[in-house]
Structures are given as C-alpha cells and as structure tokens.
Amino acid sequence: MSGAVDLTALKERADAQRQQAQRPNQTPRPAPPTDDGAPASGAAHGGAVLDITEATFETEVLARSQQQLVLVDLWAEWCEPCKQLSPVLEKLAGQAQGSWVLAKVDVDANPRIAQAFRAQSIPMVVAIAQGQPVAAFNGVRSEAEISQWVGEILSQLGDVLPGAAPVDAEPEADDPRMVAAEEKLNAGDFAGALDDYRAIAEAEPQNVEAASAARNLEFVLRAQAHDPAIVDTAAPADVDAQLAAADVLLLAQQPEAAFDRIIAVVKVTAGDDRTRARTRLLELFELFDPAEPFVVSARRKLATALY
Template identity: 75%
Template sequence: MAGAVDLSALKERAEAQRAAAQRPTRPAEGGQPAAPHGGAAVVDITEETFETEVLERSTRQLVVVDLWAEWCQPCKQLSPVLERMAASSGGRWVLAKVDVDANPRIAQAFRAQSIPMVVAIAAGQPVSAFNGVRSEQEIAAWLDDILTQVGGALTGAPADAETEAVDPRMEAAEDKLNAGDFDGALADYRAIVAAEPHNVEAASAARNLEFVLRAQAHDPSIVENAAPGDVDAQLAAADVLLLAQQPETAFDRIIDVVRRTAGDDRTRARTRLLELFELFDPAEPFVVAARRKLASALY
C-alpha cells in the first residue's frame, strides 16, 4: 500500500493552520489530558494535527489510524478493541482516532469507501489497511506482520524526506490511458487491485475509468426517454447526467428510484448511488445533501 495514498494535501493544510491549531488529546484516567508525544497510547486526530500526530510521529513509531463515526455501529465494536490493544502495546504503536464526519478530508485522503477503516502508517506512508470488524487475534497478527516488515523504516527521519518510488505498473497503465487504450489501462488498473486490494490509487483510477466508459456507452437520449419504472434505464440516465457535470440531478434520479422500489431493485439503485459518491470528495455539499436524501428515502 506504500505510496498509494497522497497525504500531502493534509500536511499543507496543517501547516497553514498550525499557528491557530490546538492539539486535542484524549483524557487519561483521572481526567488529566494525555501527553501528545510521550506515553499516550490513543490520540484524537484532526486535519490540523494530522501532520504532527500521524505523519511526523510515524517516522519514530508505527501509527494505526482508526477512521470511525458516531453513527457507525461496527466502529463501536472495533474501536474499544483497538484502544485496549494500543494501551497494552508497550509503546510499539499508537492509535490515532479520526472522526470522519468532523474530518472529511482525512477520509478522502485515505479514499475511505466504508468504515470502520484501519490504516497502518510507517515513515509517513500507509503500509497496510483493513475495513470492517476483526477479532483481537486477527488484529494482533496483522500488527505483528507490519512491525516485522517496517521496524527498520522507523528511523526518525522527517516524513517529507521520504522519496516516493514510482510504481511502474501505474506508469504503464497511465501511458495506455494517454494513448487512448482505455480498455488496456482499465485491465492494468484492475490487475493491480487484484494483486493489492488495498492499493487505493489503482482502485480509484479503475473506478473512475469504469464510470467514464460505462457512461459514454449510453445513448444520451435515455435521459429523456427512460421509463420511470425501468431501473436499468434510470441508472443509465444518471450516468449520462453525471458525465455531463450534473451531479445533483443524477443523484436525485437514483434517489427517486430508491423511493419507488423495493427488494433487489432498491438495493441495486442504492449500491450504484454509493459507487457514484466515491467519485467525489465526500465533503462536497452536493454529496452531503444527496446522502441525507438517500437516508430519508431509505428510512
């Protein structure tokens, strides 16, 4: 996973706001704030503290980022396990907790498609990740494997001193894309994802290219001609609208399908909408608004 996620934007944002930022800390037992760089096993992260508490710290100590939200029930199962393990790790690693609702740009930087999402950071770079709830035994094995692999990389060098190697596979896929070989580029991106399921850069490239190819294959007249009860036609119309830079209209089209259908048709429409959300920054106002409309349509 190393090199697959671009965290530079978060670093730049933190630098711009450093003077005004106040590092939040998780209260320790007795109500006293935990020290931000000393023995604290768990720290709360914001966009302003991401650079110091995650990137810089990860040059000296493995940082495990827990992406969570208050409404996420699986998060409430996983987070206490991670917190307990961090507290008993003897300083081998630190848990950095990120509320994705309060810090959407961090979630975007990690291309979080679902939560809980847990990402291990070493020497300023993501090295491994998983989604969903795992047992304490599974997490311990995951951590042991990571620490065995990256222990030597935690040298104390500044994170921005790391030279990011160019992935020749991504380069080859991009060359095909620039040459107009869209099918070949997509096949390359998919092959990378198959070999490395957590390679978010390749996954994002594949997802975007899949959408463009699918949308371009539709007859644009379907926007006007799609029958209200034809789910496939309505989804195709939404693709055409989105490709034409009309995301709000495209999303509303699918949300209307969700409202009017049930069972497999509703699931298919909801799944497609969530896939389209992934093409955008989750903090985009039209994405936030569409998520609210979807929740209303479902419940």
C-alpha cells in the same frame, strides 16, 4: 494493501494547510476537556489515542509511522458499530505501552482521508507502518481478535520501524505511457485512450492518475451512450434504467439529482440489485472531490438508506 492506496495527496494537502495556519510565537495547546470534565481521549490514554484531521494526518500518522505502528480508526457519529469498536481500540491503545498508537478519524469531517483509504464502509481500521498501509479490517471485532491481529503485524514488522527515515526521491520524468494516452485523448481516440489508461492502472494499482483518468473516461463514454429521454421514461423498478438516468443527469451537471436517483433505488431494492446500485453510486462519488457538499450529503443519505 500498500500498492492499492496512495496517501501522497493527503500529505501534500496537510503540508499546505499547516503552512497556511502557521503564525509567529504560536505554541501548541493541550486538548480541551470533554463535556463531562474528563481529559480528551489522547490525554486519558497518555497520548496513545489521537484525534486526526486532514491537516495533522501527515505529521501524526505518516511521519509517526516511520518509528511506531499507527492504527487509523475511520468512524462517524452516526455509525453504531463504530461506537462498539472505538472503546475497545482505545482501551488496547492505552495498554500498548507505546508499541502502537490509535489515530481516530471522523470521516464526515475528514472525507479526503476516507477517500484515500477507499473506505466503502465503516468502522474501518488500517495499520500504517513506514508511511504505508500494511493491513486493515472492517466491522466490529473482539478485544482478543484485535490484540491477535496487532500482535501478528508487530511480529511481521520486527525491527523495521525504529530509526527508519524517509528517503527523498528524485523528480520523476513524465511517464511516456501517460503521455501517449493523453495524445490519443486529445486526438479524439477515446477508446484507445481508455484502453491505455486501463492498462496502466491494472499494471500499477498505485497509479492514481491513470485510475482517475480511466474512471472519468469510462463514465463519459457510458453516459453519452444513453438516450437522454431515459430520465423521463425510466420505470421506478427498472434498476438498469434508473442507473442510466443517473448517468445522464450527472453528465448534465446535476449531481444531486443523479445521486438521489440511485439512493432511491437502494431504498427499494435488496440483494444483488441493491449491491449493484450501491456500487455504482460509490463509483460516481470517486469522480468528485470527496469534500464537495453534495458528495458529503449523498454519503449520509446512502448510509441512512442502508442502515
């Protein structure tokens, strides 16, 4: 799955946060005990379980994965399946004898990490090797299933991890395809620019810039095609009309109202209609920084509506 996920932005953000937080004569402190006096999870498992933030993701996940397999556990306090899966993962990590470590990520506190992995549901577990995701699964699995899954990954990796080191890449020149697409956009040829961005994104799934440009342009063109009056005339049971109304509201810089429209549809629908509404909402989330308060709030509302 490495071709579909780009972790570069997380690394750059972690570098910036770490530089800002550095102070002279600072020394790392041990993790505090839990409320019941027990050691923190990482200490309890001899460092096999790590609590990860956006600031520590680069060093504790990406850099560590050059030498050791890292399993990233995406979880949240409100997620009941996560509470079933996490203890199993922690137990296995403690028994792994250093062959792999578990990196736990609270998606509510670290939404950019979840966004980077394109997590649409949790729990989600992603295996990272040499700075890239190599396998993943969603939902709860048994201890035996997880052990077999990890064993297969380690077997396939063989001797790839020990001693591996990242290679500094030369600065890349501007992509002439992206330059051509931008020129069409600036000239008002929106359809031509969209075709170009889509073609680049389809040919290179890891090209985040092209995919983002295509998503934004698709949304603007779709929203501009709607009659603004749909906001007031859309029938509550008309899914297409409600989705169109959400587009109009978002184009008018009313993201909270737009998201609430679709969440209301999710609450009263089922089957294909509910899936369509949920998918559209997730697509709209991708137009914004995942740390935006209204995005975080809407994600929580969506989770409540679904579960």
